[in-house]
Amino acid sequence: VQVNPWALAAVACVVVVLFTIGNRSARPVSTTQDFLRARRTVRSRRNAAAVSGEYLSAASFLGVAGVVLTDGADALWYPIGFTAGYLVLTLFVVAPLRRSGAYTLPDFAEARLDSHRLRTLATWCVVLVGLIYLVPQLQGAGIALGMILPTPMWVGAVVVAALVGFNVFAGGMRAVTVVQAFQYWLKLVTVAVPAFVLCGVFLTSGAGGGEDGPLGKPAPPVFHESTTVRVDTPVTLTVVEPTGLRAAGTVDGAPAHGAVYWSPSVSHEVAAGTTLWFAEDTQVPVVESSEVRDSDWLTPGDDGLGATLRTYSLLIALCLGTMGLPHVLVRFYTNPDGRAARRTTVHVLLLLGLFYLFPTLLGALSRMYVPELLLTGESDAAVLALPTAVLPGVGGQLLAAVTAAGAFAAFLATSGGILTSVAGVVSTDLLSGRARDFRMAASLVGAAALGLAIALRPAGLSVTVAMAFALAASTFSPLLLLGVWWRRLTWQGAMAGMVVGAVLVLVALVVNVGYNLAGTSAPWYTLQPALFTVPAASLVVIVGSLLSRDGVPEGTSKLMLRMHAPDVFGLGQERTNHQPDTAGQDQPQEEVERLRRGRHRKPTREGS
Amino acid sequence: MTEEEEHAGEPTRRPDPTLGRGFSSRPQLPPVRPDGRAAHRRRAEKDEQTREPPAPARTRVVLADPKQRPSSMRPRVELEQTSTWGAGMVEDLARRQLRAALGVAAIVAVPFGALPLLYFLAPTFAAMQVFGVPLAWLLLGVLPFPVLFGAGMYYSRIADYKENEFANTLNGP
Numbered sequence: 001v002q003v004n005p006w007a008l009a010a011v012a013c014v015v016v017v018l019f020t021i022g023n024r025s026a027r028p029v030s031t032t033q034d035f036l037r038a039r040r041t042v043r044s045r046r047n048a049a050a051v052s053g054e055y056l057s058a059a060s061f062l063g064v065a066g067v068v069l070t071d072g073a074d075a076l077w078y079p080i081g082f083t084a085g086y087l088v089l090t091l092f093v094v095a096p097l098r099r100s101g102a103y104t105l106p107d108f109a110e111a112r113l114d115s116h117r118l119r120t121l122a123t124w125c126v127v128l129v130g131l132i133y134l135v136p137q138l139q140g141a142g143i144a145l146g147m148i149l150p151t152p153m154w155v156g157a158v159v160v161a162a163l164v165g166f167n168v169f170a171g172g173m174r175a176v177t178v179v180q181a182f183q184y185w186l187k188l189v190t191v192a193v194p195a196f197v198l199c200g201v202f203l204t205s206g207a208g209g210g211e212d213g214p215l216g217k218p219a220p221p222v223f224h225e226s227t228t229v230r231v232d233t234p235v236t237l238t239v240v241e242p243t244g245l246r247a248a249g250t251v252d253g254a255p256a257h258g259a260v261y262w263s264p265s266v267s268h269e270v271a272a273g274t275t276l277w278f279a280e281d282t283q284v285p286v287v288e289s290s291e292v293r294d295s296d297w298l299t300p301g302d303d304g305l306g307a308t309l310r311t312y313s314l315l316i317a318l319c320l321g322t323m324g325l326p327h328v329l330v331r332f333y334t335n336p337d338g339r340a341a342r343r344t345t346v347h348v349l350l351l352l353g354l355f356y357l358f359p360t361l362l363g364a365l366s367r368m369y370v371p372e373l374l375l376t377g378e379s380d381a382a383v384l385a386l387p388t389a390v391l392p393g394v395g396g397q398l399l400a401a402v403t404a405a406g407a408f409a410a411f412l413a414t415s416g417g418i419l420t421s422v423a424g425v426v427s428t429d430l431l432s433g434r435a436r437d438f439r440m441a442a443s444l445v446g447a448a449a450l451g452l453a454i455a456l457r458p459a460g461l462s463v464t465v466a467m468a469f470a471l472a473a474s475t476f477s478p479l480l481l482l483g484v485w486w487r488r489l490t491w492q493g494a495m496a497g498m499v500v501g502a503v504l505v506l507v508a509l510v511v512n513v514g515y516n517l518a519g520t521s522a523p524w525y526t527l528q529p530a531l532f533t534v535p536a537a538s539l540v541v542i543v544g545s546l547l548s549r550d551g552v553p554e555g556t557s558k559l560m561l562r563m564h565a566p567d568v569f570g571l572g573q574e575r576t577n578h579q580p581d582t583a584g585q586d587q588p589q590e591e592v593e594r595l596r597r598g599r600h601r602k603p604t605r606e607g608s
Numbered sequence: 609m610t611e612e613e614e615h616a617g618e619p620t621r622r623p624d625p626t627l628g629r630g631f632s633s634r635p636q637l638p639p640v641r642p643d644g645r646a647a648h649r650r651r652a653e654k655d656e657q658t659r660e661p662p663a664p665a666r667t668r669v670v671l672a673d674p675k676q677r678p679s680s681m682r683p684r685v686e687l688e689q690t691s692t693w694g695a696g697m698v699e700d701l702a703r704r705q706l707r708a709a710l711g712v713a714a715i716v717a718v719p720f721g722a723l724p725l726l727y728f729l730a731p732t733f734a735a736m737q738v739f740g741v742p743l744a745w746l747l748l749g750v751l752p753f754p755v756l757f758g759a760g761m762y763y764s765r766i767a768d769y770k771e772n773e774f775a776n777t778l779n780g781p
Contacts, residue, residue, distance in 0.1 A: 073734075073742070073744045073745060073748060076744075076745070076748035076749050077724070077748065079749075080720070080748065080752045080756075083752070083753060083756055084716075084752070084756055086756075086760070087713075087716065087756050087759055087760050088713070090760045090763060090764065091709035091710075091712055091713055091760075091763055092706075092709055092713075095767070298735075298742055298744075298745075299727075299731070299734045299735045299742070299744060300723075300724070300727040300734050300744045300748065301724060301726075301727025301728040301731070301734050302727075302731060302734065304728075305728065308724050308725065308727075308728040311724040312721075312724060315721070315724075339767075339768060339771070342764050342767065343764060345760065346757070346760040346761050346764050349753075349756050349757040349760045350757045352753075353752075353753025353754065353756060353757055354753075356753065357749070357750065357753070360749045364745075485702070485706055557695055560698075560699070560702070561694070561695055561698050564698050564699075564701060564702035564705070565698050565701075566701075566771035566772075566774055566775050567771070568771075568775045569775070569778075
């Protein structure tokens with residue numbers, strides 16, 4: 001890896017600019033009154049950009065291109081699912097949820113089902129989802145920093161965790177709509193400009209076109225020039241035809257120095273720290289479990305029934321998981337009413353659709369230009385490695401700097417958003433809700449995520465993020481969907497369903513990590529368990545609620561009325577604290593006092 | 609807005625502070641027609657009798673008011689008291705919204721949901737090319753995004769329409 005000074009400068013610029021905007025434009029929002037006043041000034045379009053800015057993470061910016069590089073057409077379901085989650089939100093959840101007045105997922109659980117125990121369980125689920133979501137962000141940061149500086153993986157993770165932690169502590173990463181909206185446009189530009197330039201270079205170089213273009217051949221990609229590859233994480237590789245290469249390090253469990261000859265009948269294990277040399281026109285050995293031949297890569301659905309079922313499982317996880325992400329729901333509270341929230345999600349669909357065209361394109365280009373990533377197992381670095389491979393010289397370095405800046409914006413935006421919302425939930429629900437608790441919760445969650453990110457072997461950013469979606473879908477989607485549309489839901493049913501969903505996904509996760517540590521590929525249903533866990537959890541919720549009919553809380557029909565009555569009637573429950581002079585007349589004094597303190601929780605914990 | 613003019617003559621009500629932007633802080637001025645004549649019939653007659661030009665300053669011209677406000681409090685009150693009638697109406701509205709949402713979801717999910725199975729069962733379809741570009745990459749990489757946006761927009765329109773219709777029914781003709 002050669003040091004790219006432009007990229008370093010660009011990343012530093014992005015960090016400084018984001019901090020400055022955050023600190024400058026964040027007016028001192030210290031009380032709930034300030035917050036509520038600010039809320040009314042945000043328009044649905046700008047809020048849509050903010051939602052997208054916070055949502056587009058490392059998994060979208062780097063992971064989609066990486067998974068397209070390895071899996072080809074079958075990977076295109078990832079961006080579809082990431083976007084379709086917002087259609088499900090638009091159709092079924094967002095407007096009634098906004099009118100319910102719930103600010104976080106545990107808020108909704110308690111408001112709808114009136115159970116403090118359920119609220120605590122929901123809080124723990126939020127923490128788990130947040131942790132699983134944070135790990136790939138930090139691992140992505142490690143990969144990205146490794147591309148511009150010769151550092152080991154953990155350095156980048158530590159750097160980004162420290163930056164996000166500093167920001168959360170300093171209060172610079174408040175949920176500022178302007179910053180998040182800016183981050184969306186920054187990410188769009190930093191992915192679109194390289195995509196246009198590199199496509200232009202690709203088309204004018206005459207490499208494309210033809211009936212079976214460069215990617216149509218039933219053979220693996222080849223190295224266009226003699227290449228040196230350093231393997232930093234242990235990988236298992238397969239080749240299609242006998243391949244000769246030189247190696248220095250450990251290959252197949254034995255020390256190797258000099259010429260090595262690989263046969264296609266068995267797979268080959270390469271230990272970390274090994275360097276491999278390939279001559280020009282050698283076929284690229286490919287990491288096991290990804291598409292080896294270009295023609296298979298180009299066509300979808302040729303990996304058997306298991307892969308097809310995994311696609312369905314993935315789609316269920318992504319479509320239903322978006323609504324359960326801790327940092328998504330909070331943003332809709334910025335909309336003044338349910339209708340505006342619905343319009344915002346429609347705009348989000350437009351913005352995400354626009355963005356996801358480009359990572360796909362970059363992933364496809366990287367199959368041609370940076371095939372060596374297929375053998376190092378660092379396919380997620382495709383977006384960062386592509387510019388210098390296509391355009392040697394300063395031009396390529398400048399483009400690489402642009403993509404690196406976008407990648408760091410993605411890490412900071414999403415990690416900051418998740419850390420803030422998870423720490424907020426933890427400090428109000430599990431601790432006593434003071435500012436010191438918020439900081440403690442933030443450092444605990446951040447440290448746990450950092451430890452996991454360093455300890456676990458990276459297994460593809462998009463794949464890991466999809467696991468967080470699976471957990472969110474298996475725990476929160478039955479609660480939200482049935483909570484909005486089904487009167488008979490009870491806290492007993494919801495609790496049983498959440499426990500079943502969470503336990504099933506966690507078992508799959510642990511088994512999956514075990515396979516990963518052993519270095520073998522896991523079966524599809526542990527890689528993506530949503531096809532089983534979501535129906536199981538929903539079934540348990542429904543059966544449990546029907547068995548515990550007396551658990552339907554008293555205010556259900558009133559809350560249902562509030563959630564579904566159009567906004568013009570003004571029934572939508574606001575967590576408002578009206579000015580005391582106007583509100584005090586029709587509300588008991590203690591209620592006014594409670595609202596003014598900004599605490600939405602019941603003062604007594606009799607709930608469950 | 610015509611509703612504004614209709615109800616302008618009614619005695620002023622205490623506004624709900626949760627509604628509108630800065631409702632209570634804004635000075636409430638009598639609405640005036642675009643040609644400068646006051647909307648209140650009585651004052652307009654008086655103006656014609658005395659031939660005094662209307663004061664140009666401190667008037668609020670009502671062409672179209674984008675901010676929706678409840679034009680009548682009574683339906684709102686009835687809804688809030690959870691009378692069986694109001695609750696039944698809202699329940700019916702919610703059922704219709706859910707049906708529309710399920711319809712839109714089916715329109716999107718059925719064709720795209722069939723694709724993975726189709727690619728698994730018909731490899732020739734999976735390998736099909738259009739003008740040298742693999743059809744699958746167009747169907748999966750480009751087409752879903754406009755379709756998802758269109759579906760979202762379509763549902764948003766339907767839902768808005770149904771909510772307006774509901775509000776108009778309750779507020780009377």
